[in-house]
Amino acid sequence: MTKFKQWLYNRFLPAWCRDNLMETNARLMAANAEQKQEINRLNAYIDGLHTAMRAQRRIAIRNEVKP
Numbered sequence: 001m002t003k004f005k006q007w008l009y010n011r012f013l014p015a016w017c018r019d020n021l022m023e024t025n026a027r028l029m030a031a032n033a034e035q036k037q038e039i040n041r042l043n044a045y046i047d048g049l050h051t052a053m054r055a056q057r058r059i060a061i062r063n064e065v066k067p
Helices: 003-012 015-055
Strands: none
Touching: 003 015
16 A cells, blocks of 8 residues: 555544455455456466467368369
């Protein structure tokens, strides 16, 4: 939290509101961290699938007509 926000909260908010704000911010930051971890895990899964698809053998079908 920046120093300005901290000063603003401490200076102008009532104690009950400040406590509620800090608890809510902490809860939301924890949820945000969980979501970031989930996104990183899913991106790693997607990268693995891309690598596996590129590593598969390719079948070349040649449709050449010989007279």
